[in-house]
Amino acid sequence: MTTATVKIEETAIQDRPILEIKDLAITFTTGAGEFKAVKNAHLSIMPGETVAIVGESGSGKSTTALAAIGLLPGNGRVTGGQILLDGEDIAHASERRMIELRGSHIGMVPQDPMSNLNPVWKIGYQVRETLKANGRPDGPDDVARVLAEAGLPDAHRRARQYPHEFSGGMRQRALIAIGLSCAPKLLIADEPTSALDVTVQRRILDHLEKMTTELGTSVLLITHDLGLAAERADKVVVMYQGNVVEAGPSLELLRNPQHPYTKRLVESAPSLASRRIQSAKEQGVEAADLLVPAAAGRARDEVLQVRNLRKVYKLRQGMGQSTDFAAVDDVSFSVKRGTTTAIVGESGSGKSTVAKMVLRLESPTEGQIIFDGVDTAGLKGKELFTFRRRVQPIFQDPYGSLDPMYNIYRTIEEPLRIHKIGDAASREKKVRELLDQVALPQGTMQRYPNELSGGQRQRVAIARALALDPEVIICDEAVSALDVLVQAQVLNLLTELQSELGLTYLFITHDLAVVRQIADHVCVMEKGKLVETGTTDDVFDAPQQDYTRALLNAIPGASLLLPPAVA
Structure with a gap:
């Protein structure tokens, strides 16, 4: 084979997408029957390119990504189309073949580091497992190098720590280290910074971009933040109800959206x-x-x-020693x-x-x-009880702040019962009024939190906070x-x-x-x-x-x- 022929073949490979999804359809089997989560989805990612999929929960963006790495839940299956990884159709590849591809060809950075890092394994052990599974050198220095490349200082010491000893940003860096440890051709980043502060988010994304550029890795970025997608991606793919409704260069799509759903995303x-x-x-x-x-x-x-x-x-600090840490220091407003x-x-x-x-x-x-006009530090007993009726919280996580064993009626009615407000009939009337106030249907009362979307759960949390007229x-x-x-x-x-x-x-x-x-x-x-x-x-x-x-x-x-x- 001549040198010219080799160059022509290398050019042809560079011109071929590292990932190409054609007419992809994914179906889930549920107790209520079959549900089509993705319908005729299509996208392509060239070598070294970053493509973002945006859309709301349930749009099919994460399901599409999971299909690309062969990690669909047991009740999900690809029912149509192709997933071409470097020219190979892996839509129906065997688990043995996918194990060969994961890590070395496709890496993944999942969304929630606390759920995706094993809490009983040290960080270094979790990095070592990935290196070992892909036949890479996995000694202490190799593990430390991977963590250092992901921006973790004092990597040898960090490798000996557990996930709970890391901040949110450090845990996310550990996941990035694991995802890129074997220099994959494609990295799937599923909401990699959604739980992080904006400054930490920027540092993480800057470092991820630097690492993928140095490795020549393509990135499939899954996010609901259109601003982040437009800033970080070369192209944006918009999904809605399982369909790709619009795709194009990120800035062009942001400044001139064509589909009504994309326009709503930009406006929101x-x-x-x-x-x-x-x-x-x-x-x-x-x-x-x-x-x-x-x-x-x-x-x-x-x-x-x-x-x-x-x-x-x-x-x-050990040995019976302690030190003072001022979490709040002389704050007035x-x-x-x-x-x-x-x-x-x-x-x-x-x-x-x-x-x-x-x-x-x-x-x-x-x-x-x-x-x-009253200093709350001195409140006790009945006075404190009354104060808490007048000041109510809405917490961050609607998945964790609602009791999964309570239906929505009991969730909203509970504060009224605790404060001995009204009888059963008047409390039910109040719950119905609160559901109307937060734009939830009356039928929601008999449902449980796991049957509601994130937005619906947060509306329930708001209704609960309003129950006592704070x-x-x-x-x-x-x-x-x-x-x-x-x-x-x-x-x-x-x-x-x-x-x-x-x-x-x-x-x-x-x-x-x-x-x-x-x-x-x-x-x-x-x-x-x-x-x-x-x-x-x-x-x-x-x-x-x-x-x-x-x-x-x-x-x-x-x-x-x-x-x-x-x-």
């Missing part, structure tokens, strides 16, 4: 919405014309005052009645600890929390686990309820794009301290601290709708 993406507000203001359009702030020009009294709040934990104040910052900034102290789930080490609701990352369209629906619902009921919100979040949509005032926390505070417009348009600017700059896709001169 909070990172893009916040930038549209700024762009409109520069063109002389008031933000109030796009989003009406809750406080719109009305004088309000301060329902909540936090003064010099401090929370110190004792950390054990106030919240006006009927408005929304957001507390933002990275994981570990202390924002959730503040929320727990306001709810009296934690007691402050120092400082005061004044609610309606004055203040603490929303702790209440929309961070939701798809962009469901997130927009829940944010709109919270805004409508605030307008109707005069509610006050303390909104804890790491997502500044969401803050721009819902908050009147913003408090920025870093390492336990309050570093910046002000109106939402002031903080977003003229941030004073480098840390705040870093948070704003990390919003994925935030600059993509602006012309270069503005961005």
